[in-house]
Each structure stands twice: as structure tokens, then as C-alpha cells.
Amino acid sequence: MNMNMGAAAVQTSTMPRPTGAPAASQTPAMPRQAGAAFTEAKTEAADAELVFDINKLNLHYGSFHGLKDVSIRIERNKIMALIGPSGCGKSTFLRTLNRMNDLIPYVSIDGLVCFDGKDIYGRNYDVTDLRKKVGMVFQKPNPFPKTVFDNITYGPKIHGKKNRKQLDEIVERTLKEVALWDEVKDRLHKPALGLSGGQQQRLCIARCLAVEPEVILMDEPTSALDPVATLKIEELMDGLREKYTIIIVTHNMQQAGRISNETAFFLHGEIVEIGDTETIFSTPTNKKTEEYITGRFG
Amino acid sequence: MNRKLGDISFYGIVLILSLATLAILIVIIAYVMRQGLPHISWEFLSQSPEHMGREGGILPIIVGTVFVTLLALAIATPIGVGAAVFFAEYSKEGRVVQVIRTFTEVLAGIPSIIFGLFGFAFFVVFMQMGWSILSGGLSLSLMILPTIIRSTEESLKTVPLSYREGSLSLGATKWETTVKVVLPCCRKGILTGLILGIGRAVGETAVLYLTIGGSIRIPTSLFDPARTMSMHMYMMTAEGISREKSFATAALLIVIILIVNSIANFISNRMKGAQ
Numbered sequence: 001m002n003m004n005m006g007a008a009a010v011q012t013s014t015m016p017r018p019t020g021a022p023a024a025s026q027t028p029a030m031p032r033q034a035g036a037a038f039t040e041a042k043t044e045a046a047d048a049e050l051v052f053d054i055n056k057l058n059l060h061y062g063s064f065h066g067l068k069d070v071s072i073r074i075e076r077n078k079i080m081a082l083i084g085p086s087g088c089g090k091s092t093f094l095r096t097l098n099r100m101n102d103l104i105p106y107v108s109i110d111g112l113v114c115f116d117g118k119d120i121y122g123r124n125y126d127v128t129d130l131r132k133k134v135g136m137v138f139q140k141p142n143p144f145p146k147t148v149f150d151n152i153t154y155g156p157k158i159h160g161k162k163n164r165k166q167l168d169e170i171v172e173r174t175l176k177e178v179a180l181w182d183e184v185k186d187r188l189h190k191p192a193l194g195l196s197g198g199q200q201q202r203l204c205i206a207r208c209l210a211v212e213p214e215v216i217l218m219d220e221p222t223s224a225l226d227p228v229a230t231l232k233i234e235e236l237m238d239g240l241r242e243k244y245t246i247i248i249v250t251h252n253m254q255q256a257g258r259i260s261n262e263t264a265f266f267l268h269g270e271i272v273e274i275g276d277t278e279t280i281f282s283t284p285t286n287k288k289t290e291e292y293i294t295g296r297f298g
Numbered sequence: 299m300n301r302k303l304g305d306i307s308f309y310g311i312v313l314i315l316s317l318a319t320l321a322i323l324i325v326i327i328a329y330v331m332r333q334g335l336p337h338i339s340w341e342f343l344s345q346s347p348e349h350m351g352r353e354g355g356i357l358p359i360i361v362g363t364v365f366v367t368l369l370a371l372a373i374a375t376p377i378g379v380g381a382a383v384f385f386a387e388y389s390k391e392g393r394v395v396q397v398i399r400t401f402t403e404v405l406a407g408i409p410s411i412i413f414g415l416f417g418f419a420f421f422v423v424f425m426q427m428g429w430s431i432l433s434g435g436l437s438l439s440l441m442i443l444p445t446i447i448r449s450t451e452e453s454l455k456t457v458p459l460s461y462r463e464g465s466l467s468l469g470a471t472k473w474e475t476t477v478k479v480v481l482p483c484c485r486k487g488i489l490t491g492l493i494l495g496i497g498r499a500v501g502e503t504a505v506l507y508l509t510i511g512g513s514i515r516i517p518t519s520l521f522d523p524a525r526t527m528s529m530h531m532y533m534m535t536a537e538g539i540s541r542e543k544s545f546a547t548a549a550l551l552i553v554i555i556l557i558v559n560s561i562a563n564f565i566s567n568r569m570k571g572a573q
Contacts, residue, residue: 098467100463100466100467103462103463103466105390128469128470128471129469130469131466131467131468131469132468132469135467135468136463136467138460138463138464138467140460142458142460142461142463142464143464144461144464144465144479145461145482145483146482154465154468154470154478154479155468155469155470158468158469158470158474158478159469204464207464207468208467208468211468211469
């Protein structure tokens with residue numbers, strides 16, 4: 001595990017927490033892996049730049065209480081990992097952030113989910129606009145049964161970009177961003193389903209980037225991939241954090257440790273512990289967290 | 299040993315039964331072809347019937363068949379695909395949908411003569427369309443509607459949820475998702491429905507007998523009466539006019555259906571390649 005602990009951690013433990021931090025988190029604020037200097041420079045802005053502010057979110061699926069009083073604040077240009085055993089609500093939580101749960105009948109939600117300062121469950125909130133800004137990558141790669149080119153341009157076209165030159169640029173830029181350009185540049189007009197699983201997943205990320213989202217939600221994006229493909233996606237995510245905010249659900253503890261800035265541990269629909277990834281993994285305050293990350297249950 | 303024997307004999311029985319089915323089909327087609335093909339000539343295809351069909355060809359009847367079938371498809375396809383999209387994509391399983399669905403299933407099971415009777419009473423008489431291609435096409439479209447709805451709906455159900463999620467997660471509306479992602483995946487299923495529809499329409503006699511008239515002139519507008527090939531066969535045989543012409547028409551109909559099916563197969567295979 002690349003925990004990147006060191007001087008930086010000690011130095012910045014005096015840093016102020018964002019006000020109104022969720023009650024569940026009892027750990028002091030810790031630095032990001034990007035390094036102390038970078039973190040300090042950004043601290044003031046980061047406080048103001050909350051992407052998601054979720055307050056006492058409750059979700060019921062029929063009579064099942066799926067999420068209980070979940071409160072999280074998610075800062076811009078960070079990677080937040082959601083961990084926890086199967087059925088703990090982390091994927092459900094992720095899907096409340098782009099209102100994907102709307103597709104499921106019998107789901108009711110209360111509490112406040114603010115994205116860029118606006119309640120996304122409020123009246124007249126434009127869901128398509130939300131989903132344009134909050135993209136999603138799914139567990140199983142799901143490229144459309146279209147060509148590579150058409151997969152990527154699908155989103156931009158829907159949002160009104162018709163100019164061929166512009167679309168060509170988007171395709172090249174996004175494919176380069178996901179390090180897929182060299183592999184597929186000669187087969188842009190071939191079916192996307194002919195790509196390997198790892199390539200398909202990177203294509204799905206490129207497709208997501210093509211609509212220029214602010215946030216990318218990733219629902220176990222590497223669980224269907226082999227270790228080599230997984231590594232590629234992780235390297236890719238590390239680069240993406242400069243431009244995007246990433247919230248990732250993962251079953252893979254090492255993955256959460258390697259890539260994320262912050263980690264939230266879910267259990268039975270509640271956040272048991274949330275905070276800096278390094279702290280959570282090295283000195284968890286909750287016994288359940290410790291048991292889970294050391295593999296004693298889950 | 300006994301069980302093995304049983305297994306072998308069961309295999310034998312099933313094999314014989316399936317061969318018998320195939321044999322019956324081959325015998326029928328071979329018989330019709332043998333009776334009909336010798337009478338098919340360029341004159342038969344390009345001339346109008348004379349002496350009520352005893353002599354001459356069946357050009358107007360071919361034209362009438364094509365017109366009525368295309369009209370029925372043109373009416374039934376958008377309605378059928380639309381209804382299927384509503385059932386599969388938009389409706390929540392409620393009482394209203396249940397009723398409509400049951401209704402379409404019942405529609406599929408209604409004997410065709412009843413569509414004919416309805417078409418006669420409603421389109422021909424009440425709507426004053428007279429015996430015409432329009433009346434016939436409308437009645438026929440009612441009959442093939444359930445086929446198209448069902449095959450489209452079945453095919454919509456096979457489209458993985460993950461495609462829909464992928465599209466919606468990019469900010470597409472449900473309508474955009476349906477039209478640009480889901481329906482293109484169903485081209486094959488819809489095409490299958492259309493072919494089944496064509497098959498039913500081309501072979502249909504009872505509906506048209508009461509709605510389209512039976513004229514042996516080339517129809518020039520939607521309001522002209524016409525005659526289809528299956529109707530022609532019925533009349534040639536029932537009225538004892540011409541056995542040869544009847545079989546020749548039958549043979550031609552089989553050939554046409556085979557061609558339509560081959561074209562559809564070709565198209566749907568190419569579609570598969572495109573994906």
C-alpha cells in the first residue's frame with residue numbers, strides 16, 4: 001500500500017476543518033497526498049469549493065431504510081473513496097448523487113443533497129443538467145453497441161455539439177485523456193464492443209469526460225477488470241483529479257488506499273467513519289472500521 | 299443398459315417426428331410448385347386477367363397485393379412500435395396497462411374474418427370509404443398490429459439496462475435514450491415483427507374479402523377497389539374458374555414470401571455486422 005505518510009501528515013494536522021463537518025467523522029483534517037505545499041495553497045479555496053454538501057440524507061427502498069442520516073461534504077479536485085461490505089449502501093449513496101435512483105420505483109429520499117450549492121432533489125432542478133455535470137462510470141463496462149467514435153460523441157451531440165471538427169477534437173482529446181488514443185486511433189469507426197474489457201472501461205470514462213463533467217462517480221469501475229487493466233485505470237484516475245472530482249465505490253481496500261484522498265466507511269446504511277484516507281487506514285477510531293479494513297469481516 | 303436403450307429409442311422417435319414435419323412441408327411446397335410453376339410465364343406476370351381470370355395474367359392482383367400490404371405496414375408500424383415503446387419503456391405496471399396489454403393479446407387471437415366484418419361495417423360502410431385499398435389496408439393493419447407490438451416489445455426487453463443507464467448518466471432524456479440507444483438495438487426485432495406482419499398480410503383472405511372489393515383492374519388510388527393474390531386464389535378455386543391460374547398464383551406467392559424473408563435475413567445480418 002502506498003500510504004505516502006510522512007512529514008506532511010504531521011505538519012498539517014493543525015489545519016482547520018471545514019465548518020459544519022459531519023458528526024460521524026472524528027478525525028482531524030489531514031493533508032492530501034499531493035503534498036503539503038500544494039495543500040496549504042489550496043486550503044482557503046478548498047473550504048469554499050464544496051462540490052457536494054449532503055446533509056442528513058435518508059433513503060427508503062419500500063420499507064427498507066437504505067441510507068440513514070448520511071452527511072458528507074465533498075471537496076473539488078479530490079478523490080473520495082466509499083468503502084464497506086456488500087449491501088451497506090455505498091452504491092445506493094453514489095447513485096443518489098446523479099439521481100440514478102430515480103429509475104428505481106419505490107425509492108423515497110429526504111434530506112439535503114446540494115450540488116454546487118443547489119438542492120438536486122429540489123423542485124424544477126434539471127436532472128439532465130445534473131447528469132451532464134455529474135458523470136458516471138459503471139461497474140461493468142457499458143459502451144453502446146455503436147462505434148468508438150459514436151460512443152464518445154453521443155453525449156456532446158445530445159448537448160448540442162454537431163460540428164464535425166469539434167467532435168473530432170473531443171474524441172481525440174478524451175481518448176488521449178484516458179490513454180486510449182494510441183490503441184484505438186485506427187479503429188475509431190469500428191464497433192466499441194470489439195475492444196477488450198479494460199479498453200471498454202477506459203472508453204466509458206472517455207465518453208463520460210466528453211460532456212465535460214465536474215464530478216465523476218465511479219461504481220466499482222475495476223471490479224470486472226484484470227490487474228493490468230485495473231492498474232491503468234488507477235493511473236488514469238490519479239491524473240484526472242487535477243480537473244475533476246472523483247467519488248469512487250470500491251471493494252478493494254488497497255485501491256482505496258492507493259488512490260483516494262478521503263475515505264468514507266459505510267455500514268448498514270450509515271457512515272461509520274469518514275476522513276483522511278491515511279488516517280482511516282493507519283489509525284481508525286472505530287473498531288468496526290479497523291476490523292473491516294484489516295479484513296476481519298466484509 | 300435398459301436406460302441407454304430407452305434413450306436411443308426416444309431419440310429415434312423425436313428424429314422421425316421432426317423429419318415427418320419437414321417432409322409434410324416439402325410435399326406441400328413441392329406439390330404447389332409442380333402444379334403452379336409451369337403456368338407462370340412473362341404473360342402471366344405482366345398481363346391483366348381476362349374472362350374473370352380464366353385467361354391472361356395477374357398483374358393488377360400483384361399490384362393490389364403490394365399496395366395493401368405496404369399500406370397496412372405503413373399504418374401498423376408506427377403505431378405498433380410506439381405502443382411497444384410505451385409498454386416497455388414508459389408504463390408502470392398498473393391496471394390501465396394491464397387492460398391494454400390484455401386487449402392487444404385478445405386482438406392477436408381474434409379470427410381474421412371478424413376483422414373483416416368490423417372493417418366492412420366501420421371503414422367500408424360507416425366511414426364511407428367503400429370497398430377500397432384504404433379500407434382493406436386499415437382493417438389489415440388492425441390485424442397485424444399485435445404481432446408488431448409483441449415482437450418489438452420482446453426485443454425492447456432484451457436491451458440491457460446498462461445501455462439505458464449509460465445514456466441517462468450522460469444527461470440524455472428518456473426520449474433521447476429510447477430513440478438513439480434502445481430502439482437501434484431493436485432494429486432486428488422490429489424487422490422480424492414486420493416480416494411476420496407481411497407474412498400475415500400477404501396471406502390474408504378473409505379480412506380483405508369483405509373490405510377491398512375484388513376488382514381485377516389495376517388500382518390507381520387508395521380509394522380504388524383491388525384484389526390480392528390469396529383472394530384471387532380463393533375466387534379462382536371457389537367459383538371453379540381456373541385451377542391452373544390458382545396454383546400459378548399460389549406458387550408465385552410462395553416465391554414472393556421466400557424472397558421477402560431472404561431480403562429481411564440479409565438486412566438483419568448486415569445490421570448485426572454494423573454493430
